[in-house]
Amino acid sequence: MNSAAAPAGSDGVAGCRHVAIIMDGNGRWARKRLMPRAVGHKRGVEVVREVTRAARDMGLEALTLYAFSSENWKRPADEVADLMGLLRGFIRNDIDEFVANNVRLRVIGDYQHLAGDIVDLIEDALARTALNTGTQLAIALNYGSQQEIARAAALAAAEGEVTPETIEVHLDTHGMPPLDLVIRTSGEERLSNFLLWQAAYAELWFTDVLWPDFTPAHLKEAIDAFAMRERRYGGR
Ligand code: FPP
16 A cells, blocks of 8 residues: 555544554564574564554554664674664665655664764665655664753753753654654563653553564554543643
8 A cells, every 4th residue: 555545644543643662572582482682683673664564554654663772782792783784684675665655764863873884874765765755764773862852952052042842843853743652562661761752742552562573453453542542731
């Protein structure tokens, strides 16, 4: 289905415009199968692909995925190398599909400090999809929300007054719709330095499903649960 068949903001997503996902549980998924963690991450990338396609087909306006946090550098070097290799492969393999399907790729986080060839791949992909008007897919890379807020506040201060509005325009997510729903897989129930500012009024949905087992049906289930909730934004 192309983006024209399910326009952004259509009823298919029940008023839910922007979903973010903390993709957790790749390691446990692999361990349960007596396989190396790398196999779990590899399967995790397949799920990224399937969920991105589902989000696009539903007409979701934005999907933000936590792929590599600023704290993930603390993992063993071989695991970091595996994740970076998967990232290279993902951008190389999937960019043509994004271009063809009107998906706009975004990256949030301090991606400039990744390896030079990855920075080049990212910048090429951002440029090639910059004018796309369908689903925005934001990948969080070397991302930490506290760092993002500090950077934005410093920029706001350099320009003058520091207010929620002047900080907001300097966040990496500026230009994306407000965050509606945060999903975390694998049974953990915390935000882990992900979109702390943006999640101020987001609904949270947790599932025991490990990320490599997550399917488009789970995404639909989370969005359906979102649709049942009453959001009051501090009012009554
Ligand atoms: C958590 O599993 C997952 C991550 C470290 C990030 C998610 C990464 C991917 C899905 C692959 C890379 C993505 C792209 C877009 C190239 P974990 O290792 O913490 O699992 P555990 O808690 O069970 O050990």
